[in-house]
Amino acid sequence: MFLDSISWNEQGLIPVIVQEEGTGIVLMFAWMNREALQLTVERRQAVYWSRSRQKLWFKGEESGHVQKVQDIRLDCDNDVLLLIVEQLGGIACHTGRYHCFFQKLEHDQWVAVDPVLKDPKLIYNQ
Amino acid sequence: MFLDSISWNEQGLIPVIVQEEGTGIVLMFAWMNREALQLTVERRQAVYWSRSRQKLWFKGEESGHVQKVQDIRLDCDNDVLLLIVEQLGGIACHTGRYHCFFQKLEHDQWVAVDPVLKDPKLIYNQ
Numbered sequence: 704m705f706l707d708s709i710s711w712n713e714q715g716l717i718p719v720i721v722q723e724e725g726t727g728i729v730l731m732f733a734w735m736n737r738e739a740l741q742l743t744v745e746r747r748q749a750v751y752w753s754r755s756r757q758k759l760w761f762k763g764e765e766s767g768h769v770q771k772v773q774d775i776r777l778d779c780d781n782d783v784l785l786l787i788v789e790q791l792g793g794i795a796c797h798t799g800r801y802h803c804f805f806q807k808l809e810h811d812q813w814v815a816v817d818p819v820l821k822d823p824k825l826i827y828n829q
Numbered sequence: 830m831f832l833d834s835i836s837w838n839e840q841g842l843i844p845v846i847v848q849e850e851g852t853g854i855v856l857m858f859a860w861m862n863r864e865a866l867q868l869t870v871e872r873r874q875a876v877y878w879s880r881s882r883q884k885l886w887f888k889g890e891e892s893g894h895v896q897k898v899q900d901i902r903l904d905c906d907n908d909v910l911l912l913i914v915e916q917l918g919g920i921a922c923h924t925g926r927y928h929c930f931f932q933k934l935e936h937d938q939w940v941a942v943d944p945v946l947k948d949p950k951l952i953y954n955q
Binding site for chain 2: 705708720722727728744775776777779780783785796797798803804811812813
């Protein structure tokens with residue numbers, strides 16, 4: 704059983720890197736527990752575990768920015784997942800950006816280099 | 830100061846996604862502490878924190894598979910890094926593979942789908 708091969712951490716979680724199919728852009732980073740991964744595989748849509756809210760996070764449930772799963776990879780130590788997804792709506796980040804990694808180190812500072820594509824208020828208050 | 834902007838976890842660490850420049854391939858996943866990130870920025874070569882060995886890990890020190898850092902990104906929550914690197918030797922994984930994410934979920938099983946390019950014995954016993 705694929706769930707049993709995974710080295711879950713002390714909290715029963717595994718880190719998940721989310722990459723966009725085609726572009727190869729790293730969209731975001733999240734965590735899954737056993738149930739989240741099981742649901743992700745069954746639905747072919749990303750379901751994460753929200754550590755801050757301590758509950759399942761059905762990505763895109765509110766925003767519509769669902770991630771359709773194309774491929775799931777596990778690393779050499781069985782303790783990190785790589786999810787290859789199709790990102791609906793072209794926005795993965797809760798700030799309204801394409802991806803979460805929009806802060807670039809320039810000299811001694813983090814500079815936001817990618818634009819906000821949609822006002823988060825419009826994403827979450829529909 | 831860029832180190833102070835980071836939300837280090839309870840262990841003083843931050844997760845790091847390592848992506849190859851050009852190909853966009855996600856090579857590996859690791860952790861950094863404050864000193865590791867400082868050294869990475871100064872040397873423009875990846876230095877991680879090994880949680881298993883509890884010491885700094887100068888990537889490529891033994892294998893020669895050094896990662897030259899082209900770009901460093903921070904996510905929206907200031908708690909995940911994305912490193913864009915040039916991978917010397919074309920092997921990022923300690924198993925002798927191009928990248929660490931070589932296990933693919935097929936039906937109900939993880940299947941190793943990427944080849945070993947070099948025997949790990951030859952990588953680490955030079």
